[in-house]
Amino acid sequence: MDRIPILRMGNTLLVTIQVDMQDQTALGLQEDLADRIAATGATGVMIDISALEIVDSFVGRMLANISGIARVLSAATVVVGMQPAVAITLVELGLSLVGVRTALDVERGLALLDRARLEHDLGR
Amino acid sequence: MDRIPILRMGNTLLVTIQVDMQDQTALGLQEDLADRIAATGATGVMIDISALEIVDSFVGRMLANISGIARVLSAATVVVGMQPAVAITLVELGLSLVGVRTALDVERGLALLDRARLEHDLGR
Numbered sequence: 001m002d003r004i005p006i007l008r009m010g011n012t013l014l015v016t017i018q019v020d021m022q023d024q025t026a027l028g029l030q031e032d033l034a035d036r037i038a039a040t041g042a043t044g045v046m047i048d049i050s051a052l053e054i055v056d057s058f059v060g061r062m063l064a065n066i067s068g069i070a071r072v073l074s075a076a077t078v079v080v081g082m083q084p085a086v087a088i089t090l091v092e093l094g095l096s097l098v099g100v101r102t103a104l105d106v107e108r109g110l111a112l113l114d115r116a117r118l119e120h121d122l123g124r
Numbered sequence: 125m126d127r128i129p130i131l132r133m134g135n136t137l138l139v140t141i142q143v144d145m146q147d148q149t150a151l152g153l154q155e156d157l158a159d160r161i162a163a164t165g166a167t168g169v170m171i172d173i174s175a176l177e178i179v180d181s182f183v184g185r186m187l188a189n190i191s192g193i194a195r196v197l198s199a200a201t202v203v204v205g206m207q208p209a210v211a212i213t214l215v216e217l218g219l220s221l222v223g224v225r226t227a228l229d230v231e232r233g234l235a236l237l238d239r240a241r242l243e244h245d246l247g248r
Contacts, residue, residue, distance in 0.1 A: 005140055005175045005205065007230045009133075014230075016129055016140040051129040081129065106131045106138075 004029045006036050012044040012113060013037065013075075014106075018051045026062045033066060037073045043120070044113035045070045046106065050081030060095040067100045076116035077101060080109040128153050130160050136168040136237055137161065137199075138230075142175045150186045157190060161197045167244070168237035169194045172230065174205030184219040191224045200240035201225060204233040 002025050007014040013036055015029065033045060047063065049055065055063075067077040078101040090097065101116070103109035126149050131138040137160055139153065157169065171187065173179065179187075191201040202225040214221065225240070227233035 003175065005142065005172060007138075007140065007172055007174075007205075009230050009234070014131075014138075016131065016142070018129065018140070018142050048129060048131055050131075051127065081131075106133050110133070 002028070003032065006032055008036070008040060008042065011040075011042050011117075012046055012110065013040070013042045014046045014048070016048040016051070020054075021059055021062060026058070030062070030066055030069060034069050034073065037070060037075050043075050043117050044110075045075050045077040046109050046113065047077065047079045048081045048106065049079060049086070050083065052086060053083065055082070055086045055090060055095075057093065057095055060090065060097060063097060063100050071099075074120070076113055076120070078103050078109045078112050078116075080104065080106055126152070127156065130156055132160070132164060132166065135164075135166050135241075136170055136234065137164070137166045138170045138172070140172040140175070144178075145183055145186060150182070154186070154190055154193060158193050158197065161194060161199050167199050167241050168234075169199050169201040170230065170233050170237065171201065171203045172205045173203060173210070174207065176210060177207065179206070179210045179214060179219075181217065181219055184214065184221060187221060187224050195223075198244070200237055200244070202227050202233045202236050202240075204228065204230055 004015060004017065063079055070077045080103045082102060101112055103112045128139060128141065187203055194201045204227045206226060225236055227236045
């Protein structure tokens with residue numbers, strides 16, 4: 001049970017991170033997501049981190065990696081549900097999640113992805 | 125990190141179960157879901173169990189409980205993503221998840237919930 005499930009909703013893939021990420025799980029998630037984006041032609045990836053009470057530099061880098069991989073496969077990524085305390089810690093650590101879009105919750109995240117698709121279709 | 129996140133998408137609440145459920149986690153999830161249904165007026169609950177390789181009688185009962193609680197709060201429940209091996213084991217164990225709707229994936233689950241809402245609106 002060390003694979004994180006990826007749920008497909010229309011042209012968006014949804015991932016809920018609930019466990020502390022180990023190296024292997026994080027690598028597996030990146031590979032699985034790349035495969036699923038390629039297989040489904042999804043144009044959006046949503047990562048819910050509302051269950052995470054700690055986001056360290058490892059997780060921060062993983063989120064940036066996923067965002068980068070998705071971008072190359074022409075999908076936008078949005079991270080949703082970050083707890084306020086996590087945001088504070090991230091800034092204190094100097095991790096600003098460059099290149100990663102964020103939204104407060106899933107609904108706002110979906111709206112953000114829709115906007116990203118529109119911008120993409122209009123040639124950015 | 126022993127609370128399972130509940131994601132709201134429109135009038136549906138989505139839960140992804142990724143960890144082996146302990147008594148406390150299962151009880152917490154039931155309470156959280158009841159609270160969220162009451163607070164949001166959600167009319168559908170979707171539970172993704174694609175990450176579970178084993179569904180024993182404890183988890184089976186929890187799924188039935190959640191379905192029952194949601195029904196009392198006038199929300200329909202659908203369990204999605206059950207692995208084929210899990211379905212086989214459930215039947216062999218004589219657990220048939222009475223009263224629990226199932227669907228192969230999230231998209232089919234959403235369609236099933238839409239249908240359940242329609243039936244509900246039409247007076248069943």
